[in-house]
Amino acid sequence: MPGINTGDTAWVLTASALVLFMTPGLALFYGGLVRQKNVLSTIMHSFFAMGLVSLVWLAAGYALGFGPDRLGGFIGWGRYFGLDKVAFDAPGPVVGGAPLSGATPHAAYMIFQLMFAVITPALISGAFAERMKFSGYAAFLALWSLLVYSPVAHWVWGGGWLFRRGVLDFAGGTVVHINAGTAALACAVYLGRRRGWPREIAPPHNVPMCVLGAGILWFGWFGFNGGSALGAGAVATSAFVATHFGAAAALLGWAIPERIKHGRVTTVGAVTGAVAGLVAITPASGYVRPWAAVAIGFAAGMICFFAVNLKFRFGFDDSLDVVGVHLVGGIVGAVLTGFFADRGINAAGDNGAIFGNWAQVLDQMKGVGATIAYSLAVSFLLLWIVDATIGIRASEEDEVTGLDLSQHSEAAYSAGDAGTAVGHGAPVPGGLAAGPGAPYAPAPR
Amino acid sequence: MKMVTAVIKPFKLEEVKEALRAAGIQGMTVTEVRGFGRQRGHTEVYRGAEYQVDFVPKVRLEVLCEEGQVQGIVETIMKTARTGKIGDGKIFVTAAEQVWRIRTGEAGKDAI
Numbered sequence: 001m002p003g004i005n006t007g008d009t010a011w012v013l014t015a016s017a018l019v020l021f022m023t024p025g026l027a028l029f030y031g032g033l034v035r036q037k038n039v040l041s042t043i044m045h046s047f048f049a050m051g052l053v054s055l056v057w058l059a060a061g062y063a064l065g066f067g068p069d070r071l072g073g074f075i076g077w078g079r080y081f082g083l084d085k086v087a088f089d090a091p092g093p094v095v096g097g098a099p100l101s102g103a104t105p106h107a108a109y110m111i112f113q114l115m116f117a118v119i120t121p122a123l124i125s126g127a128f129a130e131r132m133k134f135s136g137y138a139a140f141l142a143l144w145s146l147l148v149y150s151p152v153a154h155w156v157w158g159g160g161w162l163f164r165r166g167v168l169d170f171a172g173g174t175v176v177h178i179n180a181g182t183a184a185l186a187c188a189v190y191l192g193r194r195r196g197w198p199r200e201i202a203p204p205h206n207v208p209m210c211v212l213g214a215g216i217l218w219f220g221w222f223g224f225n226g227g228s229a230l231g232a233g234a235v236a237t238s239a240f241v242a243t244h245f246g247a248a249a250a251l252l253g254w255a256i257p258e259r260i261k262h263g264r265v266t267t268v269g270a271v272t273g274a275v276a277g278l279v280a281i282t283p284a285s286g287y288v289r290p291w292a293a294v295a296i297g298f299a300a301g302m303i304c305f306f307a308v309n310l311k312f313r314f315g316f317d318d319s320l321d322v323v324g325v326h327l328v329g330g331i332v333g334a335v336l337t338g339f340f341a342d343r344g345i346n347a348a349g350d351n352g353a354i355f356g357n358w359a360q361v362l363d364q365m366k367g368v369g370a371t372i373a374y375s376l377a378v379s380f381l382l383l384w385i386v387d388a389t390i391g392i393r394a395s396e397e398d399e400v401t402g403l404d405l406s407q408h409s410e411a412a413y414s415a416g417d418a419g420t421a422v423g424h425g426a427p428v429p430g431g432l433a434a435g436p437g438a439p440y441a442p443a444p445r
Numbered sequence: 446m447k448m449v450t451a452v453i454k455p456f457k458l459e460e461v462k463e464a465l466r467a468a469g470i471q472g473m474t475v476t477e478v479r480g481f482g483r484q485r486g487h488t489e490v491y492r493g494a495e496y497q498v499d500f501v502p503k504v505r506l507e508v509l510c511e512e513g514q515v516q517g518i519v520e521t522i523m524k525t526a527r528t529g530k531i532g533d534g535k536i537f538v539t540a541a542e543q544v545w546r547i548r549t550g551e552a553g554k555d556a557i
Contacts (some may be wrong), residue, residue: 203496308492
């Protein structure tokens with residue numbers, strides 16, 4: 001196949017699977033942090049996106065993100081609806097001097113990008129956990145993916161206006177994390193607080209589940225960042241290495257102030273710090289050296305440790321700290337990418353402020369500002385539309401009962417096997433009496 | 446017949462069980478419970494937010510016995526479950542009106 005490198009293709013397809021695996025990882029990470037009565041609804045907020053967003057992407061999402069540029073770099077339009085003409089045997093169109101998909105088939109790039117589109121709205125769900133109506137969630141998910149995610153992906157990766165300005169975002173610090181973190185803020189503010197927050201909310205119901213989820217996220221992140229090189233060479237390797245050291249440094253960047261302030265290093269703190277580091281290293285990986293990854297990760301861990309208290313300061317109930325970790329961590333990463341970027345790592349990138357190029361920091365801030373402004377405005381609008389049509393917040397009774405039972409008719413952990421089947425598979429009446437053993441006869445007193 | 450119920454610190458269960466067995470007690474029922482008395486709960490910290498946990502984990506131990514065994518059981522539990530610190534728990538004795546062994550249908554003290 002002309003223009004296709006098999007090694008690169010193998011890596012991008014593998015990386016796509018790694019990124020997909022992050023979404024169930026996120027489901028467990030978030031699921032462990034909520035109360036027992038809401039664990040399934042929280043898991044569904046992530047897992048359901050794997051179904052719905054995928055079909056939205058196939059129908060129109062990819063076309064809006066990566067179709068021919070329209071409206072001065074705002075959105076893609078005119079091709080690829082229904083994945084029409086997304087080739088399996090040839091690279092994608094040339095954008096900014098190079099094929100969109102590098103030396104891999106266009107469809108490999110499309111499926112790799114899809115996995116990002118799936119996890120991004122799932123990240124938002126941490127902000128509205130434990131109180132969103134499922135139908136309202138599904139409508140918001142589909143609309144947000146089309147009208148917020150796809151345009152912003154176009155700006156940065158699809159040849160849009162931020163792409164042309166030279167904003168560096170290797171694997172989605174702005175598109176994924178700042179975008180999701182901003183939408184999370186809109187959701188937390190629009191939906192309002194959970195009943196009893198902040199005084200009467202119980203602590204996380206299953207911390208080992210969080211740790212497993214965070215571990216899967218860390219693992220999948222190698223595909224997220226490493227795969228964004230769209231090839232299996234030096235840039236992918238440097239992104240992979242930077243990803244790991246960013247997460248490692250952030251774990252300690254969180255743990256140290258936590259030990260000083262609270263006297264203990266906590267498990268939830270360690271995994272949250274690592275995730276904050278992964279968020280921050282996302283835009284920088286592929287442009288920075290390992291020591292810079294350590295600096296970025298450490299800064300993100302420490303800053304996010306303090307940032308998760310913002311919700312108490314300002315009184316918005318961001319249930320699982322999407323703002324404190326993804327928005328703040330994303331900003332730290334985007335800005336520091338402008339400091340530490342090094343053309344010696346990636347010739348397609350730029351040199352940052354450490355080489356005297358302070359303009360790159362300014363460019364990075366423009367990307368951050370534009371993403372926040374657009375995501376905040378459109379997210380609020382979509383929340384309002386969904387609220388006015390099908391409703392967005394669970395009723396008081398449903399919220400108190402728990403979303404697992406009220407929205408899904410399920411319980412995560414049943415108290416024994418006390419349920420009796422009705423309908424198909426119901427036990428035969430009198431079945432027990434036909435079993436072995438003598439009939440019961442009470443003894444005289 | 447009497448029911449001796451003791452709410453004790455979980456880490457003392459093994460010691461109490463062995464002491465009761467050594468004293469000739471044939472059976473007991475144990476439940477993991479949560480509660481509070483004079484011992485205050487504790488604080489947990491998640492991502493910098495402190496949670497006050499009022500209900501402290503305890504073990505509830507129930508022993509069904511004849512009237513004459515009560516004093517011995519109570520003393521055994523009291524001695525082995527005591528640490529001298531707040532939160533050692535309580536023992537209370539209630540009347541058990543009737544007892545049956547399900548397998549045989551035996552009733553009263555034969556069923557203990």
